[in-house]
Amino acid sequence: MKTPFHLILLKAFHAQRNRVRPAMAEIGLSPGQPKILGHLSANDRCMQKDLAAVCEIEPATVSKLLNGMEEAGLVHRETAQGDKRAGCVSITEKGRILQTQAKERFDKIVELELAGFSEQEKTEFSSYLCRMYKNLTGREME
Secondary structure (H helix, E strand, C coil): CCCCHHHHHHHHHHHHHHHHHHHHHCCCCCCCHHHHHHHHHHCCCEEHHHHHHHHCCCHHHHHHHHHHHHHCCCEEEEEECCEEEEEEEEECHHHHHHHHHHHHHHHHHHHHHCCCCCHHHHHHHHHHHHHHHHHHHCCCCC
């Protein structure tokens, strides 16, 4: 019996997640935190609501994640200039160090999951996934 496409995607997603979560836990990061650190590393001083949008998670979830990250010294939050209701988030030096460690672990996992793929296949596969994302969300992959 051929495995249906939706199950192939789910199984691949779960297999990747089962590699990513322990790798991130080794450096003290919980699910959701690497995505936030990665974005802040490239786009420091983000509004909290923008961070939620780009990470595609609920604002309340971002707030909860940021609480823990701030307590751990990974991010710093302050009131945005001109809008006391809005929060501006910055990555700390400790956050940058952990983001670098996370990226190194992600790179190893990607190397493992794409082992045996040619460079052309990797490019095409990435293109297909980006197209699928656009089909499902109506948005281009960043």
